[in-house]
Amino acid sequence: MVDAPSTNDLAIQWFREASPYIKAHRGATMVLCLPDTLMESTLFDNLIPDLTLLSHLGVRLVLGFGLRAQVDAKLQAQQAESRVIDGRRVTDDAALNAILTSAGKMRANFESKLSMGLPNTPMAGARLSVCSGNFVTAQPYGVHDGIDYQHTGTVRQVHSQELRVHLASGNIVLLPPLGYSLTGDIFNLPAEEVCAEAAIALNADKLVFFVDQLPVDVDGQIIREASANTMERLAPKQTGEALMRSLTRAVKASRKGVSRVHLLSLSDPNALLRELFTRDGGGTLITAERWEHLRAATIQDVNGIIKLIEPLQNNGTLAPRTREQLELDIAHFVVCEREGMVIACAALFVDTQAESDIVGEIACVVTHPDYRGQGRAADLIAHLESKARTQNVSALMLFSTRAAHWFIERGYSQKTEDSMPRPKKIDYDKQRNSKVFVKPL
Template identity: 35%
Template sequence: MSAVFNFTFVPWFRSVAPYIHMHRGKTFVIGVCGEALAAGKMGTLAQDMALIQSMGVQIVLVYGFRPQVNEQLLTKGISPQFSHGMRITDAQTLDAAQEAAGQLRFEIEAAFSQGLPNTPMAGATVRVISGNFVSARPVGIVDGVDFKHSGLVRKVDVAGITRGLDMGALVLVSPFGFSSTGEAFNLTMEEVATKVAIDIQADKLIFLTEIPGIRVKPDEAASPDNPIDTELPLDAARRLLAKSPPGHSPTDTAFYLQHCVTACEHGVERSHILPYALDGALLLEIYVHDGVGTMVVDEKLESLREATHEDVGGILQLIEPFEKDGTLVKRSRTEIERDADHYTVVEHDGVIFACAALYPYPEAKTGEMAALTVSPASQGQGDGEKVLKRIEQRARAQGLRSIFVLTTRTMHWFLKRGFEPVSPEWLPEARKKKYNWDRKSQILVKML
């Protein structure tokens, strides 16, 4: 085995190990759009889900079949009918949907039943349990439009799904529901996945979709200057949703985002929107720090927010021990009071557990993140990463393309989170003049 491989593998494995540990015993609901299945992605998705399950994650898989139903109808000379962003399901459409659902269920179960030969999970056995886990009610007539056999989720069989997961199986749920009289209703994958995630109290809801995620500026085309917003606090997601038109098409900003917001508002702490076209998107989102899609996160359990003047005392109390041991440069109360609006804090029950400040240099399209501090009482719980993410969001909102830090003792923490070392000559002119050559701080930069 080559030394180069050893050199790259060991740091990589160490970097993903905390996420393997973090997610063990958790439950994920994964919603896969029909377009992903039509594109032939089920084989690699089965491999990745088997790998995730082998690392202790319980999985509920909900699949969609929009393009498959459309194809069935078009071959019969029938035009698909939609209204209010929902399919109108007449008798012929219901037949097409049942046929598509049955065929896809067969293909999915077959993908997990092959022993996954010639893959990283060769020889693995993934038991798949499917059934009538969802009861439904009709959409009815909305604004004069009769949706016929289109339905909404009435109830999720939580006990049935939980039993399947406790047996070590992957639970497969189709976008079909049945009434108490046995009538079938065509549902949407997105609603079913969201309701299942809420009712079984899942740790994550993940959508594999046609879009790469939510863009910082949703009205602008994809470009390096308009990247994916990898993390959206719930409040920010609500605001974006309020400004977006109704999501009738899967490529509309609101289409998946509305379900992520609903899930987070009802107890699912993290909801994700990932591109199915990217090979390994599930693994990259779950086990790599920055991920590859957009995560909507509910932060109601603690307050991650911009600081006010009332927080100055708490910030001083937090950073004082680190100033005394030389980890941080000493800052006066006057300086912190003057710059309070530059700070982001994590506050819980009136106590500040973490903070950092952003000092922008607009002429250089960069900003300095200073005074990143986490209380010893909460270290290892992710508060530092939360503050870093918020600082990155604030920097993007100000049009900055990078952030930089000066550090003498925490270089490796920043390197693991995408920062790269540069020389003092890289610094903006205004900051270079204040650089302390005696302190010899390392300068690290992260592109946004």
């Protein structure tokens, strides 16, 4: 009879199963967002040895942290009132002071705990270096609905080069929810935003949020894996303001190139290692959609295109187009679609009646803000240019109010209204004062 496996055997078995993950994570950059509630609980003490372990396994760690509970406690002790609206604090002088004191204390807390190594193991005393600094530039959040948010800010830039240098030297980087402006002001920032922007700037392998409750599907079941689009669709079904704060940033980071964003439950003390080193994990994984394709638009895309272009028509970036006009012109459009959502579009109009010097017009070039900067508009234009060549088009023209340099960098040059070639159907809209660009093919 074979003996039941001992605890040691099970550990060895687990170690074998974990080895591919250990290899995969070595050298990987992970940004962890630790909420205020975690810092106050015993989970914080549990998490420290796990962070130490990860760092010794070669994971490059960036730790962002929230301070809301600590700041609330401080303000309460001073009997100072403070307002949090839609997840953002109105940061007056008293609140800023409380944040600065809490951030300093938390930093010292991290530094002391990460200096311990792994107590009661041969790695006791294998201390880790921790660094923090002015890595985040911020700008004021400003006045919204008549409320001046004062020292509350938003992230303007994360200085990823400097962060990379520290990470490559083996330091753990601490990111408090603070940013500094070019004018020398200090701003209170949402920790989730700091972490998401840092993960995007670093092109991190993973971004991890710890949440009170994991997101659920329409049947109330915990979602184990979903694309950013699916998660966005299911977001209104979720409850809890803290979860929503993390979800919004998780979706954005995923769309901006962070390939794996994890939500882990604060109620599971082993959540981090379980997620990273076991096949099934334990949290919710949000992955970037893996497929998308560029194709000719059909009448079914009209709603998607309207959704994409409407904000730009409203703010005057694009010329107005009615639904009827769009339906008539739909055959001229190409779209980039991801999981049923139109995330970029462009149109080509060719004057098919012209006998010589056929000129085409490129119009309505738009990429959804979450998907910009990844070559989609360039792909659409390249596709339309090659389509135009097959139709013997000799030059392409377009009107633009705000993307002049984008087109100039792609071979278009500015022309005056008089000197431009023009397909018959196009009327120059003088009121919009668009610039005209032409590219010979």
